[in-house]
Amino acid sequence: MSVKRFMPDASKLKEEILEKYPTKVAKKRGKGIVINDPEQPKEIQANIRSIPGIITQRGCCYAGCKGVVLGPTRDIINIVHGPIGCSYYAWLTRRNQTRPETLEDENFITYCFSTDMQEDHVVFGGEKKLAKAVDEAYELFHPKAIAIHSTCPVGLIGDDIHAVAKKATAKFGDCNVFAFSCEGYKGVSQSAGHHIANNGLFKHVIGRDNTEREGKYKINLLGEYNIGGDSFELERLFEECGITLVSTYSGNSTYNDFENSHMVDLNLVMCHRSINYVAEMMEDKYGVPWIKVNFIGAESTAKSLRKIAEYFEDADMIQKVNEVCERELSKVKVSLEEAKPKTDGRLAMLFVGGSRAHHYQELFKELGMKTVAAGYEFAHRDDYEGREVIPSIKIDADSKNIEELKVAQDPELYKKRLTEEDVAEMKEKGIEFADYKGMMPDMDHQTFVIDDITHYETHKLIEAYNPDVFCAGIKEKYVIQKMGVPLKQLHSYDYGGPYAGFEGAVNFYKDISRMVSSRAWKLVKAPWQKEKETTPEITATYVA
Amino acid sequence: MLLRHTTKEIKEREGLTINPAKTCQPIGAMYAALGIHGCLPHSHGSQGCCSYHRSMLTRHFKEPVMAATSSFTEGASVFGGQANLLQAINNIFTIYDPELIAVHSTCLSETIGDDLKQIVTKAKDDGKVPEGKEVTYASTPSFVGSHVTGYANMVAGMTQQFAEKSETQLDRTNIVAGWMEPSDIREIKRLAKELAAEILLYPDVTDVLDTPQTGKHDMYPKGGVTVEQMKTLGDSKSTISLGNFTAEAAAIALEKKCGVGFVSEDIPVGISATDRFLMALSKAAGVEIPQSITDERGRLVDMITDMQQYFHGKKVAVFGDPDWIVPLCEFLVELDMKPVHVLSGTPGKRLDKRLHELLDMDVPDANIKNGASADLFLLHQWIKNEPVDLLIGNTHGKFIARDEDIPFIRFGFPIIDRVGHSYFPNVGYSGAMRIVEKLLMAIMDRQDRDAPEERFELVM
Known part of the structure; x- marks a missing residue:
């Protein structure tokens, strides 16, 4: 079942939103609201001060x-x-x-x-x-x-x-x-x-323990916080595929694992925003390369696992990964087929975090749902437009106050893992190092990308699109639900999960199909209210 | 074990608080402000404060909790937050159009010495406050008192700023609501109606934090006392404040400003506190307590006399906020139970005194502590040293309850893992019946779980 939906004119809607604001506020907010063009991501204003009184999602x-x-x-x-x-x-x-x-x-x-x-x-x-x-x-x-x-x-x-x-x-x-x-x-x-x-x-902490741990292929998983057990699911997959996980930053982690984490062969970056600094510094000091991965979504998980196997160029691992992916994807398919009739063609919005609002679009895609608006709470321009914009990001007073560590190669421990030829060869295979393309290229034309969305903007978007699911956090949860739109918390998963990996995808499909089809929403109007709505003449007669 | 590092041996601590039994002032101020109609609470500090407080209140009520922040940056922290607050006031009135903005301070704005009164006056002078709209404020530094104090300060602040005395005296009693659930306030209002007592109760979070699902989000739900109503506080005959710690300060402020006398009562939890409240209201309003209420009381007492064997001698550990744990302990003693450990993170000698008055006779060896170093780590250690049959407290108690395998009753703030508290009252006789039911459920479920097969009872 595919649901046809009315789509508002994005430019007009943007204008309408900004109209309400005082002039200076409108000017500033206007730069944080972008109508997307995936081929040529436009500059979005991000990582700048929230305007006092605006009702932001942000914390400190x-x-x-x-x-x-x-x-x-x-x-x-x-x-x-x-x-x-x-x-x-x-x-x-x-x-x-x-x-x-x-x-x-x-x-x-x-x-x-x-x-x-x-x-x-x-x-x-x-x-x-x-x-x-x-x-x-x-x-x-x-x-x-x-x-x-x-x-x-x-x-x-x-x-x-x-x-x-x-x-x-x-x-x-x-x-x-x-x-x-x-x-x-x-x-x-x-x-x-x-x-x-x-x-x-x-x-x-990092670099205090230089012992070589056991394991043929060692990695760290950076920017994965084991919310709802996500890391457990990924640990399961790594273990089965013969990938040795030294440490996760920082879900299910220990101090000693951090101390030894610079001794790995490869860093995987999940949440780019929160942890890319460690990835970069480990590369500069110890020569550990990093790649961006995404374990949200069944296809993305398979792709990420295959990427790791390709990197290590180990035939056994490649075979094992393929086996695992095939087995898991066939299980996932069953759940997806159950969920899809309820979710196909529906609309989603995601305003959360510094990576999740991008990653979770994968899961919605699998469910046949369209993301019509998305944005981050605390991301930078590179998380939207891709890392190539980093050199052009203006450093303002607020960013200047945050120390940039100067990191030099460690004279003893620096080990270049890859030659230039290796890098070029890997690129051929689709493995790009130290790169993240950001959210915008993955979003459709004419969708909204909004940084640090305000309550007012949220309200207007919901009015205009009437989405089937809205993803945000606890502060937004009941505000949105009062508007009759189910909200999926993507910080806490509404106390469910895991949502990462294959098992996580299955959990997510189940949760979203439940949310968009719950009978409870049909009970909002009492029978006598419905009666009034459908037969206004009778009501009028009564009043008269 | 969840709390595997908690030892039986108790060592005195001076520096470290572990697993607190309190939080900070601003959340209380935010909560109190939501009891005024059309009010948008505003946190004058870093964004995190506002975000954390909204999150915690939202988790507790499962309802929208709207509030704004001054979004301090490093610059504002150095040069003062005046510009941020002025801008916030302008933006809030333009975009969100509340009747009232209730500003509370934070540790940050207090440390740098921002003067809310001066900034709010400037906002008015600069024309940032539209005609007919209001901005109120309270000083609520996080390094003084607790969330309980913050509630009291906001209610007292609003009283001080809004209450007026006109020529007309009203045949009406003010009730200052201490920190209660919407359900409790609804029950207090119902009792007053049963008594046919004319009251003005504030702050009133009914129909604000227990709103119906309508498919529409009202930024300012229909509930709450209006500023106009608050302006008439000075015309009432007298005031009853419910809660020494959360409501009395406002009653004092009102007496000082408008000369309205007050009596300070406990939040009516259990039989005696409800008796006292009803008698105080009956006296203040000059009305009789009707038979219907006496019958309610009778039903409660009947329930207790029927089930008395299950309460007798049971040891209980209680933690929470002063205005709740005082009448609760009184009720537990009335049920022949023994509150052997009683703890609150909120400081104040008065609490210690009240608890000793209540417990010294019946539970002479009770552990009683509040304020600095009264935390859940200590409570857990007490329990390890003297085990209990029941633990009563907010959601954070569930970790102790699971580790020590103690039946647990959620009571107080915050309750973030169950629902019901905002819908079913704990106050009044009917609230006491709910407490009795909860106690019995916990005790009897445990008996059923642990009974050997030959002693597993059909009838209890």
């Missing part, structure tokens, strides 16, 4: 650092230095699943650590309190690593969290304490926090 730098990147690692104690809220809200709310290997293994994921800063500390300084908190964490738990995260007031009062960390590391001897100056006000969104987290991990 701290959320990107502690919440996104550092949070999922189970054996690092993350102490949040600041008032209680920041640590409280980032406590288990992102669904980063983790599975310690034994009952005795460290797992601090379920714990929330804070210095619970009080007025006295704001006035007289909080360093002593922080140092005490670090000591207490060490005495109570003897962890391998403690990470300190600063919140807004800490930066303003000038607590030197890095000095506290350094001192504690020296004092403990067997515990690495390091700090992140990820105050909420830095940058313009979570994105600054990702960068700060990447820098900190690179400075303080």
